[in-house]
Amino acid sequence: MLHRLVINEEFDRDAAITPQIYRILKERIIKNDLPPGSRLSEPEVAQQYDISRQPVRETFIKLAEEGLVIVRPQRKTLVTKIDLPTVLQSRFIREAVEADIVALLAQAGDPALIRELRRQLANQSEVAQVSRPDFINEDQRFHRTLAEAAGKDVAWKFLERINSQMDRVRFLSLRQFPAEQLVEEHSRVVDQIERGDASTAALAMRAHLKRLIGDLPQIAGEHADFFDRYDQKLIDDA
Amino acid sequence: MLHRLVINEEFDRDAAITPQIYRILKERIIKNDLPPGSRLSEPEVAQQYDISRQPVRETFIKLAEEGLVIVRPQRKTLVTKIDLPTVLQSRFIREAVEADIVALLAQAGDPALIRELRRQLANQSEVAQVSRPDFINEDQRFHRTLAEAAGKDVAWKFLERINSQMDRVRFLSLRQFPAEQLVEEHSRVVDQIERGDASTAALAMRAHLKRLIGDLPQIAGEHADFFDRYDQKLIDDA
DNA sequence: ACTTGTTGACTTGTATGGAAGAATGTAAGA
DNA sequence: TCTTACATTCTTCCATACAAGTCAACAAGT
Structure with missing residues (x-):
């Protein structure tokens, strides 16, 4: 072979x-x-x-x-099999933690960080058109940069470990996801951090991370045998 | 031997x-x-x-x-060695997640849950006087009950895994900690859940979880050789 | 036809021997 | 005295043999 x-x-x-x-x-x-x-x-x-x-x-x-x-x-x-409660609750943890991270960053107000983030945003717009794996890499980098800037590098490593289950879902969604929209959402987060508005920045991040399960019903429908404990109600509640 | x-x-x-x-x-x-x-x-x-x-x-x-x-x-x-950044950031994660959990519970407003929590509070007051290990068990149970009531059982299992490092610290603090005060804080959380005030309930939980590192400087002072990367500044920031 | 017992071919769990890398101590040489 | 080479003895890493549990097929008996 x-x-x-x-x-x-x-x-x-x-x-x-x-x-x-x-x-x-x-x-x-x-x-x-x-x-x-x-x-x-x-x-x-x-x-x-x-x-x-x-x-x-x-x-x-x-x-x-x-x-x-x-x-x-x-x-x-x-x-x-991909366990739906695990996927949903992993996302829940991620939202809670990253919301607090951007709130911290908004309070801190580091101009150098804003510059770095804007640089990454421009880069994201470029690769969004070209290559999906490259965009995924840039996306990870963006979130990691936020965590490390808030001094939460260890926390980020922990989040990475519980991401495996979500990653499996990500590799199932074949069709092009709206990369441009994700970049737009990233941009809003950066805007609020720059304004120093902690709670609005947190909300922007929460809204962004909701997307992670946006097309979960469709994916689960196409690959029903890959999932365990699938229950549409769980998704609606989340 | x-x-x-x-x-x-x-x-x-x-x-x-x-x-x-x-x-x-x-x-x-x-x-x-x-x-x-x-x-x-x-x-x-x-x-x-x-x-x-x-x-x-x-x-x-x-x-x-x-x-x-x-x-x-x-x-x-x-x-x-006990890694200080790991301990602090584990606590950070726990605060973010549990704050969101009690916010959810406040919105849901389940009277049966309130009754169960009040029952546990009474129990906590009793054992607080008697046995420290028993109180620690009851404390764990209280937090787990909150997580499961919010439908976040898997998330709670994740949190348990990162608690090992914090547990090591807990077993170092020999002197009696203020169990009564912890019960009082638990009680405030339950009060706010009952009132249905999500953001205040979240704040009550955050205030409560800050305590987890309250006597960290003293403990680290007594067992300096048990710690790695110790830096008082990190604690002050957190 | 149905049940039951046995056999054999799987599986992972455990034990143990040896290989390779790394640290320590020693002795030979400058 | 200092340096360097080497041998010794640690460590974990890998390979392999065997033990024990499980399952499926099948045959014998009812």
Whole structure:
């Protein structure tokens, strides 16, 4: 199989194996290359990548901690389905935290930060037309910049960890999402930070982050078998 | 050593070993029985509990994910020091999320919930006089009840995971903290929820959670070697 | 036809041997 | 005295064998 060979060549045999196989499997799951419900087996994966079971096993443990797989002892290991309550409540946490972050920034009022953010906004407008993955990168960078400027770098790392489940949804929505509108919303947040209006800035961020689940019903409709505990009512409440 | 024997007797040899050794080591770290900076070694721990290195190794991996130990490949494994930015920003996240939770509850206005909370408040007042560990349990239960009533059970599980670092601090403060005052603050939160005043309820919760770091300077002063990146300025800002 | 027991082929869990990197101490040399 | 090379002995990392639980197929009995 060509696929196997290509992946194997990515392997650096002189580096530690576990981090590599971890990164590979995590990416395959988040990008739905290994769709929800897929069965994984330690010896099978080990054989595919020509390594021993040990690094694979350690990887399974880490993925299980993140909720990306579930290990049923003596039975099997499965890629978890996308759990709707987890997705919605991850978003809820993110909104609460980022709203407070921009409120802090509005109170602080750092002109250098505003300049940096405006620079990023211009960049976002450019790549929005071109490449979706590039825009996603820029989007992440924007939010990370806000967190770090507020001195909440550790908090941001924590948010990144609970984002895995939301990322899986993001990679399911195939059609073009309204990148220009997202940039516009980013811009409003920056405006309010510059004005020093903490509560309005927070509201702008909240409105922006509501979008993360905007097309969830449609996505879930197209990939019903990827979801677990799906309930339209939960989305309406949120 | 008597200590060893007692611990060994806790082991159930017919159950899976890894979860047991994980729970044991985690508790020893959080309760500062294994103080920050302690050196851990796979074969040594394995020998202590008369098990093989494999479950110990898997436990190290999990503890490292939670930031309780740090594994330096080919060098050594250490119990991490209590990282001040991590503690402060964990508290920051908790405040943001729980403020939004009580705001939701104030809007919902569920009389049954109010009754349950008042019941718990009475209970808290009782145990506050008696046993500190019991009060801590009741405190946890109060906050969990709020989260679950708002339909944020998954979010609460996330918060629990980042609480380990704050728990380590809690077990360092030996002297009696003002349990009665905490109950009083809980009571204010419930009052505002009952009134249906979302923003005031949120503020009451924020004020309450500020306390979590109230005696941090004193604790850090008494156990300076347990802390990493200690900076009084960080506390003042927060 | 249905139930039950057994066998065998899976799965993950555990134990253990050895490989490779890193730190420490020591001795030889300048 | 100081530096450097090397050997020793740690550590974690990886590979592999075996143990034990689980499930499915199948055969024997009712």
